[in-house]
Amino acid sequence: MNQNSLWRWLLLAAVVLVGVLYALPNLFGEDPAIQISADSGEVLDDGFVSRVEAILSRADIEPVSVDIVDGQLLARMPGDTAQLTAAETLREVLGRDYVVALSLAPRTPAWLVGLGAEPMSLGLDLRGGVHFLLEVDAQSVRETAMERYMQEIPAFLRARDLRYTSRKIEDGQLVIALRDAATLDKAQAALSGEYRELSIGEASNQSDTLTVTLTEEEEQRILDFAVKQNLTTLRGRVNQLGVAEPVVQRQGASRILVQLPGVQDTTRIKDLIGATATLEYRAVALEGDPERAARTGIAPAGTQLFYERGTDRPYLLKRDIIATGNELVDAAATVDQESGSPAVSVTLDGRAAKRMFEFTEKNVGNPMAVLYKETIITTTYDENGEPQFEREKVEEIISVATIRGVFGKRFQTTGLTSKEAHDLALLLRAGALAAPIAIVEERTIGPSLGQDNVEQGRNATILGFALVVLFMAIYYKAFGMIANAALLLNVVLIVAVLSMLQATLTLPGIAGMLLTVGMAVDANVLIFQRIREELKAGAKPQEAIAGGYDKAFSTIADANITTLIAAVVLFIFGTGPVKGFAVTLSIGIVSSMFTAIFGTRVLVNALFGGRRLSKLPI
Numbered sequence: 104m105n106q107n108s109l110w111r112w113l114l115l116a117a118v119v120l121v122g123v124l125y126a127l128p129n130l131f132g133e134d135p136a137i138q139i140s141a142d143s144g145e146v147l148d149d150g151f152v153s154r155v156e157a158i159l160s161r162a163d164i165e166p167v168s169v170d171i172v173d174g175q176l177l178a179r180m181p182g183d184t185a186q187l188t189a190a191e192t193l194r195e196v197l198g199r200d201y202v203v204a205l206s207l208a209p210r211t212p213a214w215l216v217g218l219g220a221e222p223m224s225l226g227l228d229l230r231g232g233v234h235f236l237l238e239v240d241a242q243s244v245r246e247t248a249m250e251r252y253m254q255e256i257p258a259f260l261r262a263r264d265l266r267y268t269s270r271k272i273e274d275g276q277l278v279i280a281l282r283d284a285a286t287l288d289k290a291q292a293a294l295s296g297e298y299r300e301l302s303i304g305e306a307s308n309q310s311d312t313l314t315v316t317l318t319e320e321e322e323q324r325i326l327d328f329a330v331k332q333n334l335t336t337l338r339g340r341v342n343q344l345g346v347a348e349p350v351v352q353r354q355g356a357s358r359i360l361v362q363l364p365g366v367q368d369t370t371r372i373k374d375l376i377g378a379t380a381t382l383e384y385r386a387v388a389l390e391g392d393p394e395r396a397a398r399t400g401i402a403p404a405g406t407q408l409f410y411e412r413g414t415d416r417p418y419l420l421k422r423d424i425i426a427t428g429n430e431l432v433d434a435a436a437t438v439d440q441e442s443g444s445p446a447v448s449v450t451l452d453g454r455a456a457k458r459m460f461e462f463t464e465k466n467v468g469n470p471m472a473v474l475y476k477e478t479i480i481t482t483t484y485d486e487n488g489e490p491q492f493e494r495e496k497v498e499e500i501i502s503v504a505t506i507r508g509v510f511g512k513r514f515q516t517t518g519l520t521s522k523e524a525h526d527l528a529l530l531l532r533a534g535a536l537a538a539p540i541a542i543v544e545e546r547t548i549g550p551s552l553g554q555d556n557v558e559q560g561r562n563a564t565i566l567g568f569a570l571v572v573l574f575m576a577i578y579y580k581a582f583g584m585i586a587n588a589a590l591l592l593n594v595v596l597i598v599a600v601l602s603m604l605q606a607t608l609t610l611p612g613i614a615g616m617l618l619t620v621g622m623a624v625d626a627n628v629l630i631f632q633r634i635r636e637e638l639k640a641g642a643k644p645q646e647a648i649a650g651g652y653d654k655a656f657s658t659i660a661d662a663n664i665t666t667l668i669a670a671v672v673l674f675i676f677g678t679g680p681v682k683g684f685a686v687t688l689s690i691g692i693v694s695s696m697f698t699a700i701f702g703t704r705v706l707v708n709a710l711f712g713g714r715r716l717s718k719l720p721i
Contacts, residue, residue: 105648105712107705115705118697119592125599128211128222134167135186136208137193139176139201146174155193162192179208200436200525223601225364226609226683227350229560232364233372236544237337239357241322243478243494244329244538245275248317252301253277254422256315259297265290277315278306287311300324326357329538334359336536340376350607359540373542381477382449382516384426386462387470387503388419409474412499420472420500425462430455436524439517445524446517460511467509473502473516478539494539560613567617568594571624579631581720585706586627589698593623596694597687611684619691622666626659626699631721644716652704659700667692 139155141147152169155176159166166189167179180186186205194203207230209222227234249272256277257270267290269280281287287305291313294303300321306312317325334353341349341363350362361376391403397417402408406419433450451459462471477497502517571590575583597616601608634651642650667689674685711719 105645105708107708107712111701111705111708115702118596122592122596122599124215124218125220125602126595128209128215128220128602129598131210131212131222133207133209133222134179135183136180136206137176137178137186137190138204138206139178139193139197140174140204141201147171147176151176158193158196159189162188164189164192177206177208219603221602221605223598224605224607226607226612227362227364228610229608230364232362232547234544234546235361235373235376235542236354237359237361237376237540238543239326239330239333239359240478240494240539240541241326241357244326245317245322246272247538248321248325249275249277249315252298252315256294256298259294260290263289263293265293275316278309279313279315280309281311281313284311287313330357330359333536333538333540337361337376358543373545376540381427383424383474383476384459385420385424385472385474386466387472388421389469391419393417393419409472409498409500411503412475412501418472418500418503420474425471426451426455426459436521437515439515442517444517445521446515447524448513448515450513451511456512459514460509463506463509463511467506470503470505472500473504475499475501560610564613564617564620568620571620575624575627579627579721581710582627582631582634582707585703585710586624586631586699588706589627589702590620590623592702593691593695593698594620596698597691600690600694601687606686607683608687609680609683611680612687615684615687616691619688619695623691623695623699625662626655626695627703629655629659630700630703634719634721638719638721644711644719645714647719648707648711652700656700659696663692663696 139147149171152171155178156166156169159169159178164185165181166185167181169176169178171177178189180189190203190205193201197203207225211221253270253272256279257267260267260279265286266282267279267286268282271278279290281290291303291305294301294313294315298315300318302316302318304314306314330353334351337359338349338351341351341361349364350360352360354360363372388403388406391406393408394417396402396406396408396419397410400408402419405422407422409418409420410416411418430452432452435448437446437448438444439446475497479495479497504517568590572587575586575590577583579586594616597619601612606612630651633655634647637647637650638644670685670689670692674682674689677685
């Protein structure tokens with residue numbers, strides 16, 4: 104009775120071996136490191152390694168190692184002080200052509216790395232870094248939508264020979280004055296049939312005039328789209344920075360959480376993640392007097408008035424846009440070969456390239472302007488602590504050039520400073536924001552605080568584990584020591600699974616692990632108490648062991664399944680720290696079922712099974 108078959112031993116040995124191997128990398132610790140990537144996206148080579156080593160040598164900094172990892176340079180440093188000093192030196196010497204980020208590099212041996220074993224990722228609260236809570240500007244989303252309809256709806260009316268006399272955006276709605284009442288009725292009917300997402304009605308204070316506004320459902324839809332688009336764009340920008348294990352996720356209807364572990368300099372990060380700079384390529388209007396438009400503030404129909412950067416010279420640009428920053432598939436900071444000035448080399452997608460080719464083919468010898476657009480948002484707070492946004496729109500012409508030949512997909516844009524060319528190339532490569540964002544919350548967590556969190560979490564886990572081990576050893580004797588061995592295996596398996604999944608461990612995750620330590624023993628307590636009851640009822644030792652495990656199984660399974668359901672619900676509907684807690688708890692529940700029921704049964708069978716016993720040490 105209570106004999107182990109070979110498959111039980113093999114399964115337990117395999118689980119222990121895999122668990123130990125993949126949990127082992129977490130014991131080797133990490134080195135403070137500097138991660139360098141090229142802004143242009145090019146792969147760094149050994150020549151760049153020599154250059155960095157020479158820079159560090161001149162600054163009397165001795166790195167532990169300098170290597171190329173996945174096309175980026177990783178320099179390991181002997182300590183935090185050397186890391187910070189080296190980062191400042193490299194940023195100063197390398198300039199803005201390279202992204203220099205603080206990081207932590209695992210000291211995992213090469214043979215473990217070869218097996219795919221890596222340590223767990225640590226969250227912001229354990230590693231230190233920066234935390235931003237961003238809010239998408241709903242007002243700008245509405246304004247952008249109405250500006251788009253201001254271009255689209257008049258074209259729709261012209262195509263149907265429905266003439267209008269004027270159009271303007273007033274109080275958040277598009278106001279279109281029609282020629283007469285008959286035209287108004289036809290226009291309203293046509294627009295209502297085509298644009299079901301808009302609310303179209305007659306103006307109360309003006310005759311023969313239509314008002315076009317967004318419906319509540321359409322406002323919510325475009326805001327939701329803007330948040331999703333910004334989420335994708337921000338992830339691209341963060342990836343361009345080369346930060347390890349970043350967190351970029353949505354929170355609520357219009358907010359986005361950005362957490363960058365290991366980053367301490369917030370100024371550069373804020374400039375890039377919140378920047379809304381983009382470009383528009385437009386034709387310069389050959390008709391009209393820009394000086395007169397500047398004096399009167401009235402531009403001729405089909406044109407807009409803008410000023411050139413630096414000279415404040417007025418230009419009339421056609422409203423039709425040839426290409427925008429959203430239609431770029433690649434961009435890189437470069438130097439113009441003719442003038443030697445900073446430039447951005449851009450590559451357009453298929454549709455924009457076709458439009459550019461058709462435009463330049465018909466307009467050789469005519470001027471084309473590059474319009475630089477950016478919305479700068481300043482956040483203030485009212486007496487209730489609610490964020491208030493102040494918007495400043497920058498729209499200026501950075502370049503007006505005569506089209507010398509036909510081009511389409513690839514060309515250069517000049518008229519920028521070196522910093523603007525560098526930053527704009529990064530932003531265009533990562534994609535433009537669908538709407539401006541404002542920083543409503545900003546926190547910087549120092550590496551020392553993160554280290555304190557790690558130590559306190561580790562100490563709490565060790566203390567909790569030690570108290571549970573002591574209780575089980577005293578109360579259940581030899582069986583308690585078997586339960587303690589299973590508990591140790593359970594912790595190893597949790598760490599191993601988190602490492603294999605490359606899940607991010609946070610303080611709530613440590614709390615989930617500590618809770619699992621307590622819960623894991625519950626199953627053994629139920630089993631051991633059931634064995635005691637069987638012995639008191641007169642069962643023989645072997646019968647009591649078998650009865651204890653068999654009769655306690657359903658109770659243990661029910662309790663763990665209900666807890667697992669709660670953990671899954673927390674993961675689905677929770678955000679941030681709640682998800683981290685749920686992941687650790689879920690893994691702990693599954694592993695504790697294996698160790699507490701299967702693992703301890705194998706050990707109990709090995710020690711006490713198949714023997715004539717007068718009593719059990721329990």
